[in-house]
Amino acid sequence: MSAVLEVSGLEVFYGASQILFGIDLKIEQGQTMALLGRNGAGKSTTMKAIAGVVAPRAGRIAFGGKQMAGMKPYAVARLGLAYVPEDRQVFPEHTVRDNLLIAAKKGPQGQDEWTVSRIWQVLPLLERLRDRPAGRLSGGEQQALVIGRALMGNPTMLLLDEPSEGLAPIVVSSIGDLLRALRAQGATVLIAEQNMHFCLGVASDAVVIDKGKIVYRDNIAGLRENAEVRSQYLAM
Ligand SMILES: Nc1ncnc2c1ncn2[C@@H]1O[C@H](COP(=O)(O)OP(=O)(O)OP(=O)(O)O)[C@@H](O)[C@H]1O
Ligand SMILES: [Mg+2]
Known part of the structure; x- marks a missing residue:
């Protein structure tokens, strides 16, 4: 397996306060990695540092072997790394279908696997909302839409920030179904989550971050069995 994304020694400051203290992360092709904390x-x-939204003070970020620390978000996206932030921004006046179509583009190697009809297959809750303005969707439906929109760009890797946060259990379970389907198709995904139970059901591997440092890394079965790490670093 080859590393799709490799982060080393990542340090980020907001003003004078240091937030990340030398983060190391390696994500291989086909892994669904949970970043828990x-x-x-x-x-x-x-x-945000991986996506180019904040500039790191130090460290390296290699994506497909290419150094990208300090690149702007559009340049990171163009390399095939799709970032879905926490805030679930949609084009509110446009329909669900148009929100997807606006995002359609080929991947960095010309991939065009994703079509609107394939999005309906993997996120069936969106199909019956296809003609609704996105601004009138529930938070969960908007979350599904922003993930669908990211897929329409045929990315090489997905970064999802707290996809399950604040959502009704039924929507969490359809997003879980989607992530399992993507994993079965060999997708490479990094998911930041507080919700450990959600990650136990979708991820292959896990890292735990605490106070800006990685304090644990293992496959998901290892985390499931490690009650000590779960109680020390994760909300139960
Ligand atoms: N723009 C900012 N300016 C200053 N401090 C910030 C800023 N954004 C985040 N922080 C601080 O950086 C630390 C890490 O925040 P971050 O948002 O990365 O945490 P998180 O793990 O995503 O938390 P959550 O689960 O609540 O989303 C926190 O102490 C936060 O208050
Ligand atoms: Mg957060």
Whole structure:
């Protein structure tokens, strides 16, 4: 297996306060990696640094072997790394279908596997909402839409920041179904989550972040059995 994304020694500051203290992460082709940690641990900051939204003070970020620390978000996206932030922004006046079509583009190697009809297959809850303005969707439906929109760009890898946060159990379960389907198709995904139970059902591997440092890494079965790490670093 080859590393799709390799982060090493990542340090991020907001003003004078240091938030990340040398994060190392390696994600292989086909892995669904959970980045778990409590509130304020540094999950979103890690995702933002990878996506180019915040500039790291130090460290390396290699994607497909190409150095990209300090690149702008559009340049990172063009390399095939799709970032879905926490805030679930849709084009509110446009229909669900148009929100997907606006995002359609070929992947970095010309991939065009994703079509609107394939999105309906993997996110069936969206199909019956196809003609609804996206601004009138529930939070969960918007979450499904922003993930669908990311897929329409045929990315090589997905970064999802707290996809299950604040959602009704039924929507969490359809997003879980989608992530399992993507994993079965060989997708490479990094998911930041506080919700360990959600990750136990969808991820292949896990890292735990606490106070801006990685404190644990293993496959998902290892985390499931490690009650000590779960109680020390994760909300139960
Ligand atoms: N723009 C900012 N300016 C200053 N400090 C910030 C900023 N954004 C985040 N922080 C701080 O950085 C730390 C890490 O925040 P981050 O959002 O990465 O945590 P998180 O693990 O994603 O938490 P959550 O689970 O609540 O989303 C927190 O202490 C937070 O208060
Ligand atoms: Mg966060």
